[in-house]
Amino acid sequence: MGENKLALEVNDVSIKFNLSKEKLDSLKEYMIKFLKRQIKYDEFWALKNVSFTLNKGDRLGILGLNGAGKSTLLKVIAGVYKPTTGTVKKHGKIAPMLELGAGFDPQYTGRENIFLYGAVLGFSKEFLKSKYDEIVAFSELEKFIDVPLKNYSSGMRARLGFAIATIVEPEILILDEVLSVGDAKFKKKSEARIMSMFDKGVTVLFVSHSLEQVKRLCNKAIILEQGQIVASGDVEEVAEIYEQKTK
Amino acid sequence: MNRYVSGFCQYRLLLWELVKKGIKLKYRRSYLGIIWTLLEPLLQTAVLTIVFGTLLGTRTKNFAVYILAGRLLYSFFSGATNGAMRAIRANSAMIKKVYVPKYLYPLSAVLFNYIIFLISLIVLVIVCLFFKVYPTWNLLYAFLPLFLILPFSLGVGMILGTVSVFFRDMEYLWGVALMLIMYTSAIFYDPTNILKSEYALVLKLNPLFCLISNFRAAVFNDPINWKMMAYAAAASVVVMILGFYMFYKKQDKFILHI
Incomplete structure (x- = not known):
């Protein structure tokens, strides 16, 4: 069907x-x-x-x-x-993965960026909260999640972007x-x-x-x-x- | 229309996140942080009171309250319109890569300035009590100008935001225009003499002056000028409709100019 x-x-x-x-x-x-x-x-x-x-x-x-x-x-x-x-x-x-992390703010920490970028992609807050641990775990950034994004390497940034963008199906x-x-x-x-x-x-x-x-x-x-x-x-x-x- | 309502609901979190981001980042890395919201108008009012009160000899009682009330409204207006004007360019990286309703950017810039403005009203309360300007029932009228300034600033901000995408010079022109608006809003002088003269219209045509003078009237328990209030309300509605219409008509072209 x-x-x-x-x-x-x-x-x-x-x-x-x-x-x-x-x-x-x-x-x-x-x-x-x-x-x-x-x-x-x-x-x-x-x-x-x-x-x-x-x-x-x-x-x-x-x-x-x-x-x-x-x-x-x-x-x-x-x-x-x-x-x-x-x-x-x-x-x-539609999930556009044109450039991962297009909505990131460099002054924000990883944690804050999860909610910001999630909102850009149109997710709700409850949804993001329930998926937060999964996003962090997938991106393997547990240690750096409270560090401002400007201190991330480009690979780390991309990993975070990928983890957020693919959290929905x-x-x-x-x-x-x-x-x-x-x-x-x-x-x-x-x-x-x-x-x-x-x-x-x-x-x-x-x-x-x-x-x-x-x-x-x-x-x-x-x-x-x-x-x-x-x-x-x-x-x-x-x-x-x-x-x-x-x- | 329905599409817009459902779109707004979907992006409510983004609007809130953008507002929050503005507030959070404004004071991040400064030692006093959000306290600056209160300290800044207080210190500026002190300077203005010394210059225009003590040095230039405007010895009205409660001159500090008078200045602070005007300055708070004006600085919200200037902050909000400047923020909305630059919103599209400031978020160009995002606009180029993901679809998000574009009006969210100027709207969030105005809202974040409004929240900071509302917090900074605490200073006014403190200064009023210090100079023994006590609230009366008349103070309830203060809510009208406090509310009206929001759609007015949003409308002006949307117009500026649209124009400045195509015409970058607007940012400089608006700086000059803001100066004119500041002087015709009677922030640090007593406009009584001007209002009696043939130039009264220069002030009365400025909706911001109408809002500020009525706000002060509410604070000082003076009679409200309803004619000016109605004019300011009408101006707010017109400007907001115009702003959203212009923005809506031109928003698909933004991407080609940023």
């Missing part, structure tokens, strides 16, 4: 950025150009007519070179960018190369946790430059090139195309 239920619909999404062409140094210059309507922007379409749908339990790998629009696509799906045209429909709770999981968090030991642990989510049928969007990883984790894939989808389908087929492209 629910096997073929849609989890995510991306309909014809395009997003345009204006890159200002010339540097206007003064307000006067700006006003003159503005009145003459001479301010020129380079239009830049970071995404163009991107459409795809995912069923529940699908794991989509997003491939592409740097600047192809992979992260922009994830941010549109996470709701950070609003598409210039097109729509994104999500069915279920979301319906849609967005992974932007976060599987490379921390040392080898923690990497194993975090991969195990992600895998257990996979087993429970979570829908995944996964960006990685490692083709091998995408093949291992995903069942579907798309290739983005200059903001457009140039190939999509089963991971094996798409991976082959990608291999030839990057030769």
Whole structure:
């Protein structure tokens, strides 16, 4: 039951950025150009007519070179960018793991940051309190939990971020190369946790430059090139195309 | 609308966390901590009383109470509007990475300043008792300006917050504007003469002056000027609607400018 239920619909999404062409140094210059309507922007379409749908339990790998629009696509799906045209429909709770610990405050201690970042992700206080010990244990930061975050190493910070973000079981999981968090030991642990989510049928969007990883984790894939989808389908087929492209 | 209500409920904890963060971090690493909330207005009032009272010879009785009452309201207004104006840029790292309703940032900046403001009213109580300004029933009217200043500051803050994302110069312009607002709010002088002159409108058009003078009237057991109170209330409502409307219309563009 629910096997073929849609989890995510991306309909014809395009997003345009204006890159200002010339540097206007003064307000006067700006006003003159503005009145003459001479301010020129380079239009830049970071995404163009991107459409795809995912069923529940699908794991989509997003491939592409740097600047192809992979992260922009994830941010549109996470709701950070609003598409210039097109729509994104999500069915279920989304866990964006774009950059772990985006809501952290360096002056706050680890303990305070758990509640702050948890609130950013939309969790309730009771929930965070009940999961607090689990978060601390998973991140292995018992000794440092009352130390301000600015004294943490980047690995410690990422571990804490990962532990908080994965404390819920979301319906849609967005992974932007976060599987490379921390040392080898923690990497194993975090991969195990992600895998257990996979087993429970979570829908995944996964960006990685490692083709091998995408093949291992995903069942579907798309290739983005200059903001457009140039190939999509089963991971094996798409991976082959990608291999030839990057030769 | 329903979506906004449920969104607000979901992010209630975040709003509270942001407010708490503002309060906690404001005084962290200072030795006296939260006591500064009380000490700062007290010391500043002492300076102002010496300069404008003793040196410039405004020898009204209870001049210290007069100054403190005005200064507390003004410094809330300036702190809250400045905080809301910078809120989007200050939280740009978060805005770029996770989706959170953006109005939470200016709102939390105003609320955290409001809580600090309410705490600092304790100083006013102490100073009033010290100078033998005792409460009367009239003091109940003080709640009106104390409440109205919140939507007024929030509205102004939302407008500034929206504008300054696209037009960074606003931060400097607002610094100048705040100075003008301070002088037309009659914080450390007695405005009686100006109010009688042809320039009375300059003060009366400033909603903050209306709030401050009515607040003082409530404290000193003087008659409330209901015309000014109504004007300030109307200004608060208009400014708040305008602020939220502007913010709502432009919020999707913020990300491209921070």
